[in-house]
Amino acid sequence: MKLENGVDGTVVRTVNGLTARWGATARGGTAFSAAGVWPLLALLADGAAGPARQELAGALGVPAEQAGALARELLAALGSVSGLDTALGLWTQADLLLREEWLAALPPGTHGVFGEDLVTAQERLDRWAAERTGGLVERMPVTLNRQTRMVLAGALALHTTWRQPFTEQPLTPAAGPWQGRTLRGLHRRSVRPDRVGVAGTQDGFVTALTVPGDSGIDVHLVLGEERMTPGQVIAAGVAVVERALALTPGGALPYGEVGPGLRVEREQAHTPEPTSLDVRTVAYEVRADHDLLAQPELFGLRSATDARFGHFPGVSAHPLTVSEARQSAVTRFGALGFRAAAVTAVAEMYGSAPPRYRYETTVVRVAFDRPFAFLAVDRDSRLVLLSGWVTDPAPYPAPGYAGTPGVRHP
Numbered sequence: 001m002k003l004e005n006g007v008d009g010t011v012v013r014t015v016n017g018l019t020a021r022w023g024a025t026a027r028g029g030t031a032f033s034a035a036g037v038w039p040l041l042a043l044l045a046d047g048a049a050g051p052a053r054q055e056l057a058g059a060l061g062v063p064a065e066q067a068g069a070l071a072r073e074l075l076a077a078l079g080s081v082s083g084l085d086t087a088l089g090l091w092t093q094a095d096l097l098l099r100e101e102w103l104a105a106l107p108p109g110t111h112g113v114f115g116e117d118l119v120t121a122q123e124r125l126d127r128w129a130a131e132r133t134g135g136l137v138e139r140m141p142v143t144l145n146r147q148t149r150m151v152l153a154g155a156l157a158l159h160t161t162w163r164q165p166f167t168e169q170p171l172t173p174a175a176g177p178w179q180g181r182t183l184r185g186l187h188r189r190s191v192r193p194d195r196v197g198v199a200g201t202q203d204g205f206v207t208a209l210t211v212p213g214d215s216g217i218d219v220h221l222v223l224g225e226e227r228m229t230p231g232q233v234i235a236a237g238v239a240v241v242e243r244a245l246a247l248t249p250g251g252a253l254p255y256g257e258v259g260p261g262l263r264v265e266r267e268q269a270h271t272p273e274p275t276s277l278d279v280r281t282v283a284y285e286v287r288a289d290h291d292l293l294a295q296p297e298l299f300g301l302r303s304a305t306d307a308r309f310g311h312f313p314g315v316s317a318h319p320l321t322v323s324e325a326r327q328s329a330v331t332r333f334g335a336l337g338f339r340a341a342a343v344t345a346v347a348e349m350y351g352s353a354p355p356r357y358r359y360e361t362t363v364v365r366v367a368f369d370r371p372f373a374f375l376a377v378d379r380d381s382r383l384v385l386l387s388g389w390v391t392d393p394a395p396y397p398a399p400g401y402a403g404t405p406g407v408r409h410p
Contacts, residue, residue, distance in 0.1 A: 033329055040154050082217075091114050092112075092149065101314075143324075166186035194250055206259070206260060226260075273359070280368070
């Protein structure tokens with residue numbers, strides 16, 4: 001992502017900061033996109049006044065007077081990321097008049113209207129969400145009602161294919177929450193041991209693995225010590241992505257158990273071989289729905305929901321207040337690649353014989369066989385596009401399984 005005048009660094013840090021704060025509230029398997037929320041909050045801040053404007057600016061981490069311009073720059077930059085599709089949509093009731101200067105700053109073709117037929121209008125919004133995410137998110141996360149005056153929505157869809165695919169095979173963890181389950185395991189071996197590393201945080205050690213995609217997106221898997229919370233592991237992952245937390249790479253680690261799920265060992269070989277990286281993880285699909293108003297301080301929406309006042313005079317002369325703010329997110333990690341999508345919407349109302357070996361080689365082995373964090377990241381800017389926590393990996397299919405009809409397994 002390339003923005004002018006160094007603004008990209010500010011946006012990346014503030015969006016990634018929101019990712020870490022949102023991750024701190026995770027309590028189970030989840031997926032979420034701060035990058036999908038941030039531009040919408042910034043556009044609202046651009047038209048807000050009073051306490052709502054101050055709270056939104058605090059959540060964004062930038063002054064309200066800069067928020068609109070930064071949101072537009074971010075949306076434009078995201079549109080240039082290989083492997084990422086984004087869209088912005090705005091729908092208003094037919095009789096709601098918007099400020100021309102605020103509306104003119106949105107991308108062309110963004111604005112539509114809805115009338116009295118809310119069923120048809122809802123179908124249109126649901127269709128927009130499905131089309132903009134390749135069917136991963138099937139409907140708009142907010143529902144129109146007679147009080148709804150405006151819906152501002154953003155869609156984000158990621159798709160990347162692994163540069164080196166995994167081999168699918170059963171994985172049965174010997175310990176931990178997944179002990180005894182036969183999971184859809186993924187395995188691969190490469191000569192890039194430095195794609196994994198260990199870092200220490202104030203909360204404990206984490207092991208971080210980069211899985212490169214063939215587009216502009218990489219996926220980082222992060223495993224913490226068993227006593228660490230999802231939020232602590234996600235925050236550590238953000239710091240690793242931003243290079244604010246130094247990793248000791250796999251090729252520089254000593255022999256033995258060197259990090260969560262990570263071991264360096266000697267292995268016999270027929271020929272001289274370089275140090276290799278042996279990765280075992282699991283396929284997963286995570287679906288999550290978030291009510292942003294359940295955590296209004298996190299998103300700067302406490303005052304904006306007070307229906308006694310209008311909070312967005314820069315958007316419309318009519319008094320507007322936030323009635324709903326939700327996000328739906330879906331991620332799929334498989335042998336061949338990664339797919340993910342998020343739609344955010346804000347509604348406003350008013351074995352053979354043992355062979356003989358001659359050589360020894362070093363193998364760095366990492367196993368993600370208990371709950372872990374994932375972060376899908378724009379490789380160039382290091383912006384976290386979507387993150388989450390895996391608690392329920394895919395089971396290994398029964399014999400004769402040929403895949404779910406109509407579903408692409410990445």
